[in-house]
Amino acid sequence: MIPAKTCPSAGSLSLDTLAVHGGSLFEGLTGAVSVPIYQSSTFRHPGLGESTGFDYGRGLNPTRTELERTLARLEGGRYGLAFASGMGAVSAFIKLFKPGDHLLISEDLYGGTYRLLNDFYRRYGFSFSWVDTSDAAKLRAAMRDETRAIFIETPSNPMMKVTDIRLCAELIHKKGGILAVDNTFLSPYFQNPLALGADLALHSGTKYLAGHNDTLSGFLVHSRDDLEEPLRNIQKSEGASLGPFDSWLTLRGIKTLALRMERHALNGRRIAEWLRGQDRVEKVFYTGFTDHPQFALSSAQARGHSGMVSFYLKNGADVPVILRNVSLILFAESLGGVESLITYPLVQTHAAIPEPMRLSAGVNDRLMRLSAGIEDADDLIADLEAAFACCGRGSGS
Numbered sequence: 001m002i003p004a005k006t007c008p009s010a011g012s013l014s015l016d017t018l019a020v021h022g023g024s025l026f027e028g029l030t031g032a033v034s035v036p037i038y039q040s041s042t043f044r045h046p047g048l049g050e051s052t053g054f055d056y057g058r059g060l061n062p063t064r065t066e067l068e069r070t071l072a073r074l075e076g077g078r079y080g081l082a083f084a085s086g087m088g089a090v091s092a093f094i095k096l097f098k099p100g101d102h103l104l105i106s107e108d109l110y111g112g113t114y115r116l117l118n119d120f121y122r123r124y125g126f127s128f129s130w131v132d133t134s135d136a137a138k139l140r141a142a143m144r145d146e147t148r149a150i151f152i153e154t155p156s157n158p159m160m161k162v163t164d165i166r167l168c169a170e171l172i173h174k175k176g177g178i179l180a181v182d183n184t185f186l187s188p189y190f191q192n193p194l195a196l197g198a199d200l201a202l203h204s205g206t207k208y209l210a211g212h213n214d215t216l217s218g219f220l221v222h223s224r225d226d227l228e229e230p231l232r233n234i235q236k237s238e239g240a241s242l243g244p245f246d247s248w249l250t251l252r253g254i255k256t257l258a259l260r261m262e263r264h265a266l267n268g269r270r271i272a273e274w275l276r277g278q279d280r281v282e283k284v285f286y287t288g289f290t291d292h293p294q295f296a297l298s299s300a301q302a303r304g305h306s307g308m309v310s311f312y313l314k315n316g317a318d319v320p321v322i323l324r325n326v327s328l329i330l331f332a333e334s335l336g337g338v339e340s341l342i343t344y345p346l347v348q349t350h351a352a353i354p355e356p357m358r359l360s361a362g363v364n365d366r367l368m369r370l371s372a373g374i375e376d377a378d379d380l381i382a383d384l385e386a387a388f389a390c391c392g393r394g395s396g397s
């Protein structure tokens with residue numbers, strides 16, 4: 001199998017080093033420094049009852065295994081599972097439960113997660129409560145006897161609300177349930193939910209982990225021996241396992257995670273501060289502001305603030321003008337890549353969420369979300385300045 005030598009114990013190495021070297025220092029067969037793309041759907045058995053550890057690609061593939069080990073190490077977990085997308089990981093998580101189970105979910109979350117749970121799993125008899133999990137009183141009040149899991153995004157998408165991971169773990173563990181944390185917005189570089197008591201860390205690897213807006217991937221990471229077999233079985237049975245080439249792209253992206261996250265964070269802060277000084281902007285949502293309502297909590301459970309910034313414009317008519325006039329910053333869904341992207345959650349990431357729930361979460365027609373890439377911050381701000389300068393020029397402002 002691949003590793004001739006596995007990385008020294010994760011505990012002794014910093015995340016920056018682990019991200020570069022991954023699960024194994026090099027490939028065992030040839031010494032390849034970059035673990036190869038094992039583009040094979042099936043693997044020969046030496047004989048009856050004998051195996052190299054690999055048989056069919058839906059179950060295991062060596063490139064994917066290397067990536068899964070890398071993710072496990074980055075999140076400080078024992079096990080990692082890689083899926084074809086973040087939604088594949090969410091879907092696998094939900095399959096741990098059964099009809100009649102109640103799950104408590106962050107109300108402010110990725111719209112695709114809402115759609116999957118509400119359009120499909122609700123139909124199969126699961127029940128969900130959508131709660132502002134950043135509010136401890138609401139969180140406690142929403143717990144029921146049949147609550148089997150809490151699923152949170154923190155910081156949340158797109159309102160940047162911060163939920164107390166330790167408190168959620170305490171509440172759900174009292175009931176013998178599971179806490180899953182979607183850690184996409186911060187990446188393992190800035191936050192490790194397992195160390196704070198979560199049972200599962202979930203990622204859309206499409207975003208900061210792969211980091212180059214060129215592939216989709218998704219992950220579950222955990223240390224629960226009792227969950228590993230069921231999750232492996234779900235992954236193998238359902239068939240949303242990550243392919244070898246996408247596994248390799250994600251591995252390659254992860255090598256520079258530490259460097260990229262530092263720049264994303266720097267650019268995010270510059271843009272948040274610039275936006276805050278604009279007359280056309282009503283409010284900026286950014287976890288790095290000391291007056292963010294959960295700044296203390298976010299500083300206690302995370303090590304940084306990534307490049308995500310949302311903001312309300314004062315005037316909804318400015319939205320199309322800005323989207324048409326940014327040029328470096330691309331008007332596109334997604335986040336966490338080297339290219340800066342701006343999105344309009346109302347019609348993009350959050351279109352699947354019904355209006356009352358959307359508005360209650362804060363996603364109105366004046367909300368924009370920006371993912372700061374790793375370009376030069378002055379260039380990004382000049383681009384925003386030019387786009388903002390077009391507002392009010394006969395555009396209904």
Ligand SMILES: *Cc1c(COP(=O)(O)O)cnc(C)c1O
Pocket residue numbers: 085086087088110112113153157182184185203204205206207216217218
């Ligand atoms: C994008 C995203 C997802 C879904 O991941 P895909 O890779 O697009 O399937 C889930 N959660 C969050 C927070 C996301 O940003």
